[in-house]
Amino acid sequence: MSYKIAQIRLVSSHPEVYEPCDDSFALVDALLSDRNNLLELKPMLCMEVGCGSGYVITSLMLMLGEEANGAQFIATDINHHAIRVTQETMESHGVYAELINTDIASGLENRLAGSVDLLVVNPPYVPTPEDEVGREGIASAWAGGENGRSVIDKILPVAEKLLSKRGWLYMVTLTANNPSQICRQMMKKGYASKIVVQRSTVEESLHIIKFWKDNDIEADTNDTITNSKAVPLGIVDSVRSQIQRLSFWGSSDINTTTN
Numbered sequence: 001m002s003y004k005i006a007q008i009r010l011v012s013s014h015p016e017v018y019e020p021c022d023d024s025f026a027l028v029d030a031l032l033s034d035r036n037n038l039l040e041l042k043p044m045l046c047m048e049v050g051c052g053s054g055y056v057i058t059s060l061m062l063m064l065g066e067e068a069n070g071a072q073f074i075a076t077d078i079n080h081h082a083i084r085v086t087q088e089t090m091e092s093h094g095v096y097a098e099l100i101n102t103d104i105a106s107g108l109e110n111r112l113a114g115s116v117d118l119l120v121v122n123p124p125y126v127p128t129p130e131d132e133v134g135r136e137g138i139a140s141a142w143a144g145g146e147n148g149r150s151v152i153d154k155i156l157p158v159a160e161k162l163l164s165k166r167g168w169l170y171m172v173t174l175t176a177n178n179p180s181q182i183c184r185q186m187m188k189k190g191y192a193s194k195i196v197v198q199r200s201t202v203e204e205s206l207h208i209i210k211f212w213k214d215n216d217i218e219a220d221t222n223d224t225i226t227n228s229k230a231v232p233l234g235i236v237d238s239v240r241s242q243i244q245r246l247s248f249w250g251s252s253d254i255n256t257t258t259n
């Protein structure tokens, strides 16, 4: 079975929609590096919060391909221009996801509670003044408030609510977001974590963290953690992109087809 994601073409854009960048590429690399595990997981419901141009959700659908076996895909974005751009990106690649213009998953929590098997998020994570968070337009793509955590800290409890018992969450974070603290916070809720991809660029140091429910971690409201098996925090399982750099927006012919 072959799959292609490197030929995602620029078919639509908008000045207020986030154009895929190193963080988007790192997230897709993380998903690619875990593709075999994802196929074994057989996710029935996959979701992206903050789909932007549609690069990630389209890549995910193409990557899972026919082997996704009837999985459903949903993506949300608070920016209505992003919904249109994602729609056009998906259409031109022959894939379909339900697209919803909403704040994180507002209005969907009851419908989707406990049923999302795969959740992917590249949130606004850049530390900014708090009043820049959630502004109209392109600023909402990156403005993360204090320590870049404002939107992340709203997404995490929603993720917990939406994820199924076997659900996995992949999230982009920056060193400034204090990823180990995020992992500890999630561990208190019963989630193990590991850094799937760590990548430093000139501007930032990115971590793509994978979270999954671990029954050996006893969630404790008193902030204590009992954990016999989870990956110790700080241990990095870096795949350092063994995968060819993805091309995007109609550039070269780089192709990550495998057989």
Ligand SMILES: C[S@@+](CC[C@H](N)C(=O)[O-])C[C@H]1O[C@@H](n2cnc3c(N)ncnc32)[C@H](O)[C@@H]1O
Residues within 6 Å of the ligand: 018, 019, 020, 021, 023, 024, 027, 049, 050, 051, 052, 053, 054, 055, 056, 076, 077, 078, 079, 082, 102, 103, 104, 105, 122, 123, 124, 140, 141, 142, 151
């Ligand atoms: C860093 S961009 C990532 C876009 C795309 N997923 C990618 O990786 O290229 C963050 C996206 O999250 C969206 N976003 C910001 N706050 C949001 C919220 N509260 N609910 C839903 N989407 C949000 C932005 O509009 C933007 O499209």
